[in-house]
Amino acid sequence: MLKNGIAVIFITALFTGCNSGPSEIEGAEVHEEDRAQFTLFTADTEFFIEHPHLVKGEEAEFLIHVTHLDTYQPCLTGTLTLQVGGLTVRSSEPDRPGIFILSLIPEEEGEFDVKYTLQSGGVTSVVSHFAEIHHSLDEVEEAHSGELTEEARLGEVFFSKEMSWENNMVVAQVLPQPFSPVLRASGEIMAVPGEKKNLAANSRGMVVFADRNLVQGSRVEKGQHLFTIIASAVGSDNLELLYQEYLNRLNKSRSEFQRHEILFEGHVIPERQYMESRTTYISDSIRFYNLAGKAGKDGMEVHAPAAGFIHHLNVSEGQYVETGQLLVTISSDRKLLLRADIPQQHYSELKQIVTANFRPAFTERIYSVDELNGRLLARGSSVAENDHYIPVYFEVENDGSLLEGAFAEFYLMGVRKENQLLVPESAIFEEQGNHFIYLQVGGENYIKKAITLGQSDGMKVEVVSGIHPGDRIVIQGTMLVKSASMVFAESGHGHSH
DSSP, rough: OOOOOOOOOOOOOOOOOTOOOOOTTTOOOOOTEEEEEEEEEOEEEEEEEEEEEEEETEEEEEEEEETTTTTTEEEOOOEEEEEEETTTESSOOOBBTEEEEEEEESSEEEEEEEEEEEEEEEEEEEEEEEEEEOHHHHHHHTTTTTSSSSSGTTOOOOOHHHHHHTTTTTEEEOOOOOOEEEEEEEEEEEEEEEGGEEEEEEEEEEEEEEEETTTTOOOOOTOOOEEEETTEEEEEEHHHHHHHHHHHHHHHHHHHHHHHHHHHHHSSOOHHHHHHHHHHHHHHHHHHHHHHHBBBBBSSEEESSSSEEEEEOOOOTTTTEEEEEEEEEEEEOOOEEEEEOOOOOGGGGGGGOOOOEEEEESSSSSSTTTTTTTTEEOOOSSSSSSOOOEEEEEEOOOOSSOOOEEEEEEEESSOEEEEEEEEEGOOOETTTTTTEEEEEEETEEEEEEEEEEEEEOSSSSEEEOOTTTTTTEEEOOOOHHHHHSSSSSOOTTTOOO
16 A cells, blocks of 8 residues: 655744744755754654755765654664665665664755655555755855754754654644533542342341451352341241241141142032132242241351442341341442532533543543443433532443542533644643643654643643644653753754664
C-alpha cells in the first residue's frame, strides 16, 4: 500500500517572547548552523531530516529520524531510499533505532526534489522536499548569511527524538472533533436495589459462623454455607424436637394416605375423603423435606442465595437471634447504580443530559458510562433529601474495578457539538493561573503556547483559543518538555545524533 505524504514543514519565525507562535510555510527549511532540517508527515509516519547544505562534489550525510505516529515510537525495521538529482542511495535497516543514515555526493547544481521512500511493515510511505545544490561553500555562506540567529530562537525548547522515544513522549495532531457540553457534579456509586439480597434467620437460636474469616466485604458464592443456627437448647424451637415432630406427622399422613388409597380403589370411601388425606400427606412432605434440607447435623444452616460480597454483616459469632431477624445483606457487584447530585440552579439543563464520565474517589482513572455498557435511568424531578440536590441515576456493568459505596466526581454530558478543538488533560499545564501547551514547531523543537480553556469532560478539554486545527502538540510527557525548557542551554545548539 502506497501512502504519499504531503510535506508539512515547520519554519521557525522571529519572535520576541515565549508565547509568540511559529509561522508554517510549506516547502521551507529550518537552518541550524550549517545544517538544514525538515519535518515531514504522512498519515502515520513522521520524518525528521537533517543534512548539511548541499554542495556539488561535497559528500553530504543525511540523518532521517522516523517515528510511527500511532505509538510515537521509533521505526525499528524497514528500508529507506533517498533520491536526489538523479542519485539514489538506500539503507536496508535503521543504523540506530529510528534513525537512518545515508550519504551521497551531489553531481549537479540547482534546485531538486529530494524524495524519501520508506518500506516498513508492508506499508510504503513517501515524502519529499525541495533543496538547492550549491556550486561552492562560498555560495552556501552567501546564500544563508541572513538566516535566523540562535538568539531569535531562544523561546524554543529543544527535546531530541531519542529523548522523546526513551521517555515515551507523545505528540499528536489537533483535529476538530465532536464534544458534549459538560455539567460537573459529585455523587456516589451505589448497589442496584434488585442486586441486594437480605438473608434472615430461619429459626431462633445461637449463630455459629461457617467461616471465621467472614467479614464485611468478603466475597461469597451462590449456595455457600454462611452460618449455622443452633437451636437445640431453645424450648419451642428445639430443632431435634421439631425435626421429630415433622417426621412423625409425615409418617402418619403417609400411612393414612396409603390406606385411603386402597379403600378408594375398592369404592369403600368417597373421593373427598381420599383427596383430603392426599393433600395432608403432600403438605407434611413439603414441611419435613424443607426442614431437612436446611438442617445440618448441628442445627439450621444458612446459605448464600446469590453470589456477591457482604454488604452488611448484622450478627456476630455466638449471638442469639430470633426467627426472621436479619443476618446479612449480600450485594451483587455485577451491576452498579451511579447517583450524581445536581445543584438546583442547573435544573433546566437536566433534560439535555444523555451520558456521563466519572472518576471514583479511590482512583485517578476516568470511567465512561458508555464503555461500561451503562444507560441513563432517571433524571430527578424533585429535590433529594441529601442537602436538597437533584439526583440523576445511571446503571453500569462493573468491570471488577469499581467499589460500591465510593464517592465519585461526575461529568454529565449533553447533546454533542461538532467540530470542536479538544486536547487531553495530560497536555495542559498551569502557571500563575494561566494554561499552556507545548506546540511542535520542528522535529525536535517546541514552544510554550498560552491557551484559553472551555469545558472538560474529564478526559479532554475544549480549547477556545490558542491553537488551530492541524497543530501538533505534546499530549504525553508535557512535564519532561517543561523540565527541558528550564535547562540553561540555547535551543537546538550543540546536540548530536
